Amino acid sequence: VPLEETSLPLFFGWFLLPGIQDKVRCTSMDFLKTLDTLEAFKKHLPDFTVEAEKEVDLEQYFQANGALHCTTKFCDYGKAEGAKEYADKPIVKELYGSAFELSLSALFVTPRTVGARVSLSEDQLTLWPADAEKEAVPLVPAAATLPAGSRAHITLGCAEGVEPQQTGFDLLEILALQQEGQEGELVEEMELGSLAYYGKGRWLLSLREPVSAQACFSSLYG
Numbered sequence: 347v348p349l350e351e352t353s354l355p356l357f358f359g360w361f362l363l364p365g366i367q368d369k370v371r372c373t374s375m376d377f378l379k380t381l382d383t384l385e386a387f388k389k390h391l392p393d394f395t396v397e398a399e400k401e402v403d404l405e406q407y408f409q410a411n412g413a414l415h416c417t418t419k420f421c422d423y424g425k426a427e428g429a430k431e432y433a434d435k436p437i438v439k440e441l442y443g444s445a446f447e448l449s450l451s452a453l454f455v456t457p458r459t460v461g462a463r464v465s466l467s468e469d470q471l472t473l474w475p476a477d478a479e480k481e482a483v484p485l486v487p488a489a490a491t492l493p494a495g496s497r498a499h500i501t502l503g504c505a506e507g508v509e510p511q512q513t514g515f516d517l518l519e520i521l522a523l524q525q526e527g528q529e530g531e532l533v534e535e536m537e538l539g540s541l542a543y544y545g546k547g548r549w550l551l552s553l554r555e556p557v558s559a560q561a562c563f564s565s566l567y568g
């Protein structure tokens with residue numbers, strides 16, 4: 347009996363190829379290293395951490411876990427709603443194992459997570475589950491009105507005790523603020539792009555040059 351008929355994976359998604367994983371990790375490290383030395387970051391530190399710390403080492407603060415990927419459908423081995431329907435979609439079967447170029451358009455940091463925003467192309471959106479943003483509505487109400495693909499991200503690290511699915515919620519919160527017309531407070535033009543502050547310890551770096559990342563559409567059984 348083929349494996350796919352016995353069980354469903356933990357999740358489907360795009361898995362970055364090894365070379366580009368290193369590059370993205372380095373870019374993220376460079377960003378964190380710079381961010382926590384900025385006067386603007388220090389000024390907003392009380393928003394970032396509740397503890398009365400004078401400094402935070404962001405590289406230590408976030409723990410990286412596992413291979414870099416962009417989740418399309420979290421299946422939880424079939425227990426998640428819509429898991430089987432997703433796995434059975436003809437497009438999912440057809441594109442399983444194919445190579446893609448993901449466009450990483452921004453990096454973001456919150457007191458909970460650090461991640462990269464993935465801007466999906468029309469082709470890539472065919473693999474995006476219709477209800478991905480709706481699922482986030484209990485936590486981020488404005489997600490109901492954001493376009494499909496808004497939640498697409500790569501988790502680069504989580505603070506202690508934070509689950510990786512938080513990264514997508516943190517991204518949706520920032521995009522919801524942008525949609526309401528909040529541009530964020532432009533803090534600094536960095537080499538990588540422009541850095542804006544969205545309050546409550548939320549930082550967004552819009553990359554001047556999006557990072558193009560080769561990735562394979564596949565699944566993880568874990």
Ligand code: ACK
Binds near residue numbers: 420499500510512513
């Ligand atoms: O960083 P992520 O996208 O967030 O990648 C991991 C991956 O699945 C394995 O845990 C994501 N994940 C976990 N739970 C959920 C969920 N309920 N909905 C969507 N994604 C999830 C997690």
